[in-house]
Amino acid sequence: MSTTMQSPAATESTQSSAGGEVGAVPSFDVTLRIRRYNVETHGDEAYWEEFTVTAYGTDRLLDALHKVKWDVDGSLSFRRSCAHGVCGSDAMRINGRNRLACKVLLKDLNPDKPITVEPLKGLPVMKDLIVDMEPFFASYREIMPFLVTGGNEPTRERLQSAEQRERFDDTTKCILCAACTSSCPVFWTDGQYFGPAAIVNAHRFIFDSRDDGAAQRLEILNDKEGVWRCRTIFNCTEACPRGIQITKAIQEVKRAMITRAF
Amino acid sequence: MTTTTQAAARLPIENPGQAYQRRKTTRGNFELYGWVFMRASGVVLLVLIFAHLFVNLVAGEGISAIDFGFVAGKWASPFWQVWDLVMLWLAMLHGTNGVRTIINDYAERDGLRMWLKIALYTAFVVVVTLGTLVIFTFDPCPPGAAADLLPSFCTT
Ligand code: HEM
Ligand code: SF4
Numbered sequence: 001m002s003t004t005m006q007s008p009a010a011t012e013s014t015q016s017s018a019g020g021e022v023g024a025v026p027s028f029d030v031t032l033r034i035r036r037y038n039v040e041t042h043g044d045e046a047y048w049e050e051f052t053v054t055a056y057g058t059d060r061l062l063d064a065l066h067k068v069k070w071d072v073d074g075s076l077s078f079r080r081s082c083a084h085g086v087c088g089s090d091a092m093r094i095n096g097r098n099r100l101a102c103k104v105l106l107k108d109l110n111p112d113k114p115i116t117v118e119p120l121k122g123l124p125v126m127k128d129l130i131v132d133m134e135p136f137f138a139s140y141r142e143i144m145p146f147l148v149t150g151g152n153e154p155t156r157e158r159l160q161s162a163e164q165r166e167r168f169d170d171t172t173k174c175i176l177c178a179a180c181t182s183s184c185p186v187f188w189t190d191g192q193y194f195g196p197a198a199i200v201n202a203h204r205f206i207f208d209s210r211d212d213g214a215a216q217r218l219e220i221l222n223d224k225e226g227v228w229r230c231r232t233i234f235n236c237t238e239a240c241p242r243g244i245q246i247t248k249a250i251q252e253v254k255r256a257m258i259t260r261a262f
Numbered sequence: 263m264t265t266t267t268q269a270a271a272r273l274p275i276e277n278p279g280q281a282y283q284r285r286k287t288t289r290g291n292f293e294l295y296g297w298v299f300m301r302a303s304g305v306v307l308l309v310l311i312f313a314h315l316f317v318n319l320v321a322g323e324g325i326s327a328i329d330f331g332f333v334a335g336k337w338a339s340p341f342w343q344v345w346d347l348v349m350l351w352l353a354m355l356h357g358t359n360g361v362r363t364i365i366n367d368y369a370e371r372d373g374l375r376m377w378l379k380i381a382l383y384t385a386f387v388v389v390v391t392l393g394t395l396v397i398f399t400f401d402p403c404p405p406g407a408a409a410d411l412l413p414s415f416c417t418t
């Protein structure tokens with residue numbers, strides 16, 4: 001399909017001559033090149049489909065996807081819930097990079113070229129942009145993502161200093177979107193690697209002064225498929241929509257294992 | 263929707279996530295020691311390799327000094343025998359473990375992985391055995407060899 005594109009500047013001038021409203025948001029056409037997969041209608045083959053929609057300078061990729069689904073082709077399937085970067089539902093590969101569709105502005109994606117949108121790589125695709133997150137969550141469950149304590153229950157809350165809280169602050173920000181794990185080439189190979197997200201969420205408890213399960217979690221991740229498969233590629237850090245320093249967190253978990261072993 | 267139609271709708275894909283489940287837990291310190299070894303041997307190799315290159319290629323008469331006699335002279339000294347032996351073993355263990363990692367990271371099928379690793383470990387055994395043997399038994403002038411095959415300094 002050829003792009004029916006006008007340059008944003010040209011669109012802007014036609015807009016202002018037509019409406020002339022002060023502060024009007026410029027609109028432009030974008031083409032989405034979407035990797036689609038639907039067993040019921042197209043069999044077991046994924047295929048590309050292009051949609052051109054009109055968008056505004058303030059629109060995010062999610063808005064363009066909505067426009068396709070609501071106005072053009074209702075069969076297009078993708079996950080989203082909060083639409084504000086909080087729930088972690090809509091991670092996908094956008095121009096080859098893992099991003100949340102609700103946090104990417106179209107104007108930042110160079111709308112002159114078709115924008116490629118693919119499901120996360122390395123997880124089984126169920127339909128269009130929806131992948132099966134189960135392998136990802138299985139690894140997450142394995143690292144025991146809950147407070148582990150021993151001894152008597154305190155009568156008050158479990159106190160912690162600001163410095164103790166700061167120690168693991170970065171890794172509390174994870175929204176389990178899977179952008180990191182599915183950006184990792186080691187995970188792509190066979191899906192056996194625990195992946196960055198599981199390590200990030202283990203880090204969140206390993207370095208929490210209130211938690212007593214660090215030894216168990218280090219034991220779990222000291223696995224052939226655990227932290228030692230990390231090759232410090234930094235794809236995860238680059239992909240994380242919450243800006244978590246993932247590679248650093250993985251390195252800190254490695255260091256804790258080494259000091260424990262020697 | 264009743265349970266039966268739901269089940270029927272799911273029929274075409276049997277347990278689709280199965281191939282992605284972690285097959286078994288493989289806990290232990292092996293990969294930890296491997297990781298530390300790569301760094302420790304890397305630091306030692308840095309010294310061994312660059313001193314080796316300097317002594318062979320730069321010091322004294324430089325590269326033109328290298329011949330059978332030069333190698334024989336070095337290996338007459340236990341110092342260089344041990345130096346080259348450590349360098350051989352560390353480089354081979356380091357390199358083999360590095361390639362093992364690469365195979366694990368890039369070979370997707372178990373069968374392919376197995377064959378690549380068999381080839382890798384075979385190469386390791388051959389090179390380390392031959393190398394160790396040569397360091398300790400190198401003789402530039404083996405007695406009884408045809409004179410025209412020997413270097414000029416072998417006086418018969
Ligand atoms: C000059 C001194 C050397 C240093 C400082 C060094 C250092 C390292 C380190 C730290 C790693 C681990 C990388 C990682 O875990 O991500 C590594 C990997 C590797 N090394 Fe070396 N090394 C040296 C010499 C050698 C030699 C002589 C060989 C070949 C015999 C070699 C072959 C490899 C291979 C194949 C890997 C795996 C590559 C990878 O994991 O990305 N290295 N090296
Ligand atoms: S660490 Fe970042 S990229 Fe990974 S799952 Fe959590 S929020 Fe997503």
Ligand code: FES
Nearest residue numbers: 083085087088102
């Ligand atoms: S829809 Fe919730 S994070 Fe994007």
